[in-house]
Every structure is written in C-alpha cells, then in structure tokens.
Amino acid sequence: MLDELDRKLLEILVKDSRTSLKVLAQQVGLSSPSVSERLRRLEERGVIRAFTIEIDPQALGFSLQAIVRIRPLPGKLHIVQKLIEEIPEFGECDKVTGDDCFVARLFVRSIGELDHLLDRIADKAETSTAIIKGQPIRRRPPPLEALTGRS
Amino acid sequence: MLDELDRKLLEILVKDSRTSLKVLAQQVGLSSPSVSERLRRLEERGVIRAFTIEIDPQALGFSLQAIVRIRPLPGKLHIVQKLIEEIPEFGECDKVTGDDCFVARLFVRSIGELDHLLDRIADKAETSTAIIKGQPIRRRPPPLEALTGRS
DNA sequence: AGTGAAAGATCCTTCTT
DNA sequence: AAGAAGGATCTTTCACT
Numbered sequence: 001m002l003d004e005l006d007r008k009l010l011e012i013l014v015k016d017s018r019t020s021l022k023v024l025a026q027q028v029g030l031s032s033p034s035v036s037e038r039l040r041r042l043e044e045r046g047v048i049r050a051f052t053i054e055i056d057p058q059a060l061g062f063s064l065q066a067i068v069r070i071r072p073l074p075g076k077l078h079i080v081q082k083l084i085e086e087i088p089e090f091g092e093c094d095k096v097t098g099d100d101c102f103v104a105r106l107f108v109r110s111i112g113e114l115d116h117l118l119d120r121i122a123d124k125a126e127t128s129t130a131i132i133k134g135q136p137i138r139r140r141p142p143p144l145e146a147l148t149g150r151s
Numbered sequence: 152m153l154d155e156l157d158r159k160l161l162e163i164l165v166k167d168s169r170t171s172l173k174v175l176a177q178q179v180g181l182s183s184p185s186v187s188e189r190l191r192r193l194e195e196r197g198v199i200r201a202f203t204i205e206i207d208p209q210a211l212g213f214s215l216q217a218i219v220r221i222r223p224l225p226g227k228l229h230i231v232q233k234l235i236e237e238i239p240e241f242g243e244c245d246k247v248t249g250d251d252c253f254v255a256r257l258f259v260r261s262i263g264e265l266d267h268l269l270d271r272i273a274d275k276a277e278t279s280t281a282i283i284k285g286q287p288i289r290r291r292p293p294p295l296e297a298l299t300g301r302s
Numbered sequence: 303a304g305t306g307a308a309a310g311a312t313c314c315t316t317c318t319t
Numbered sequence: 320a321a322g323a324a325g326g327a328t329c330t331t332t333c334a335c336t
Contacts, residue, residue, distance in 0.1 A: 001211065001212060002211060010204070010206060013203070013204045014203050014204055014206070015201075015203070016201075016202055016203070017168045017169065017202045017203050017204045018168065018169055018202050020312075020313065020314090021313075021314065021315095022312075022313065022314085030320075030321085031320065031321050031322070032313085032314070032315085032321095032322095033314090033315075033316085033320075033321080033322090034320050034321075036314075036315080037320085045210055046207050046209075046210040047206060047207060047210045047211060048204050048205070048206065048207075049204075049205040049206065049207045049210075050166075050167075050204065050205040051167055051168045051169050051202075051204055052164070052165050052166070052167070052168050052202075052203060052204065052205055053161070053164045053165055053168045053199050053200075053201065053202055053203065054199070054200040054201040054203055055161060055165070055198060055199065055200065055292045055293065056197050056198060056199075056200045057292075057293040058197075059196055059197040059198045059200075060152065060153060060198060060293060060295070060298060061152055061298065062293045065245070067245060067247055067254050081287055084287065084288065085287055085288060088293075088294035088296070088297065089293070089294055089297075090288055091288070091290065091291055091292070091293055092288055092289070092290050092291070093286070093287045093288035094216070094218060094283045094285070094286055094287070095283065095284045095285040095286070095287055096218055096281035096282060096283050096284060097281050097282045097284060098279075098281040100281065102287070103218050103254075103281065104288070107293040107294070128249075130247035130248050130249040130251065130254065131247060131248045132245045132246065132247050133246045133247060133248060134245070134246040135244070135245055135246070136232050136235060136236055136244045136245075136246055136253070137235065137236060137241055137242070137243055137244035137255070138243070139242065139243050139290065140242055140243070141206045141208075141242070142206065142208040142211060142213045142239075142240070142242055142258040143239035143240055143258070144211070145239070146239065146240075147211060147212065171328080171329060171330085172329070172330065172331095173328080173329065173330085181304075181305090182304065182305050182306070183306095183329085183330070183331085184304075184305075184306090184330090184331075184332085185303070185304050185305080187330075187331075188303080188304085189303095
C-alpha cells in the first residue's frame with residue numbers, strides 16, 4: 001500500500017510541496033529518477049490529490065469560524081445542499097448519518113455575516129451553530145505511520 | 152488587505168503550489184521579481200501558511216471518516232484534549248461553544264477501528280459520532296473574491 | 303512597487319548499466 | 320533503481336524608473 005520510502009516522501013512534501021526531486025532523493029536515499037517515478041505513481045494512484053497551499057483565513061480577515069449542523073426540512077435536501085455549495089463562505093461540508101444531515105464549516109468576518117448567511121438557509125433547514133474558540137488540531141493528514149508499521 | 156494580483160496568485164497556487172515564479176508572473180502580468188516579492192510578503196503576513204500536498208485518506212485505506220462531538224466529563228477537559236491530540240487518526244479538532252466541547256474528524260480503516268478509538272475516550276467523555284456518507288464540499292479556501300470585490 | 307536583463311545556480315529527464 | 324550528463328529552466332541580483 002505504501003512503503004517506508006513513499007511514506008517519507010509524503011511527509012516531506014506535506015511540510016513543503018516545493019521540495020525538489022534532488023532534495024527528496026537525498027533525504028530518502030534514492031536517486032532523482034526513482035523519486036520522480038514514485039511521485040508519478042502516488043499521483044496516479046490518487047494518494048497525492050494536489051500540490052497546493054494552505055491559506056490562513058484569519059490572516060485574511062475571516063476572524064470567525066463556525067461549525068454548522070444542518071437538518072434540511074422534508075423535501076428540501078437537494079435545495080439545501082445546492083445552496084451550501086454556492087455559498088463560498090462554507091469551507092467544508094460533510095454529509096453524515098444521524099439526525100443532522102450536514103456538518104459544515106463556515107468562514108466569516110463578523111457575527112453579523114454569520115447571522116446573515118444562516119438566514120439564507122433558515123427557511124429550508126434547521127441549523128445548530130457552534131462558534132470555534134480554538135483549534136487543538138488543525139487539518140492534518142491521516143496517520144501514514146499506521147500503514148507501514150514504522151514511526 | 153489583498154489586491155487583485157495577490158488574489159490571483161493565491162488562486163493559482165491553490166491549484167498548483169509548484170507553479171514557478173516565471174509562470175506566475177506571466178499569468179498575472181508582472182515580472183518575476185515582483186511576484187517573488189509579493190509571495191514573500193504573503194508568507195510573512197501569514198496568509199500563505201504552507202506549501203503542502205493534499206493527501207487522499209481513501210487512497211490510503213482510510214475508507215471511513217467520522218465527525219465526533221466530544222463532551223468531556225467534569226474535570227477531564229485537558230486530559231481529553233491531550234488524548235485527542237495524541238491519537239493521529241484525529242485529522243482535525245475544533246474547540247467550540249455549546250454543549251459539545253470539541254468537534255473532531257476521524258480517519259479510520261474500519262468500523263472496528265472506529266469503535267476501538269472511541270473506547271479510548273469513553274471513560275473520560277461523552278461522544279456522539281456521525282459517519283460521513285459523502286463530502287459535498289471538500290476543504291476549500293475562504294472566499295478570496297469577497298476581499299477584493301472582484302470575481 | 304515594479305521592470306528587464308543577466309548571471310549563476312539548480313533542476314529534470316534521458317540513457318545506459 | 321543508480322549514475323552521469325546535457326540542456327532546459329529557474330531564481331535572484333542589480334541598476335533604473
């Protein structure tokens with residue numbers, strides 16, 4: 001599924017996706033062409049979904065984040081889902097089992113904006129909102145070490 | 152806060168963080184040194200938190216994701232938080248207002264594993280778990296266009 | 303803030319083993 | 320998968336606007 005070398009490559013790239021093949025190679029003890037081939041396959045397999053940047057919402061003025069649980073009214077599920085997708089302040093949305101149908105993350109610049117956005121859904125779904133006070137764990141990858149047995 | 156050019160640079164980098172200065176420059180109509188300077192400042196300001204890769208948990212065998220709401224028993228808050236942080240299968244955790252103290256995301260390879268991990272918290276907190284059935288919106292950046300007025 | 307040119311460094315890919 | 324090499328590509332510096 002993932003050998004020791006792949007795992008190490010991923011770990012390095014998570015920290016800095018611009019790391020060159022050359023540097024990757026010497027970090028894992030392979031040659032550049034080998035690393036190149038491994039990366040190609042990791043992308044092909046879909047393990048590496050994208051080379052991207054992480055943007056800090058706070059630094060852009062989105063000083064508030066909220067977790068919103070959303071329970072669409074009968075018959076409104078698809079409309080609600082579409083609405084959520086179209087509101088760019090929703091930075092994440094999962095469809096889940098249980099009473100709440102969706103759990104979403106909202107980036108806003110003020111309480112007023114939060115209120116305004118929730119109003120847009122208010123007539124199509126029940127919502128429960130929890131303001132985020134802190135992030136003990138910011139988005140991190142699944143445990144790669146659990147896949148190779150090594151740490 | 153963010154001008155048109157910065158916004159465009161961020162958008163390009165979100166799609167591919169390996170884009171070279173040269174290409175960035177021609178895409179936004181600036182020179183390489185200017186782009187370099189802008190990136191430097193975006194990093195300095197903390198807007199760009201990291202150049203990283205996005206890993207697909209599914210492709211690694213973590214076929215199940217769950218959202219877990221966690222309410223520590225009296226006096227157990229810190230212990231619970233520490234425990235969560237130490238369990239690498241938690242891929243995200245927010246501290247929120249309301250009855251639930253934490254909302255966390257769990258990556259697991261099976262229901263059995265989910266059960267086992269929740270057991271580790273069971274005596275220190277109440278938990279409510281919702282299995283993720285789909286992801287209408289996968290992690291995406293906050294709306295940059297809302298900051299410049301342009302689309 | 304930004305430009306343009308230039309120099310030097312670095313890199314990726316190909317080919318052979 | 321290694322290793323070497325050729326050729327392309329990039330980043331940074333500098334003088335100037």
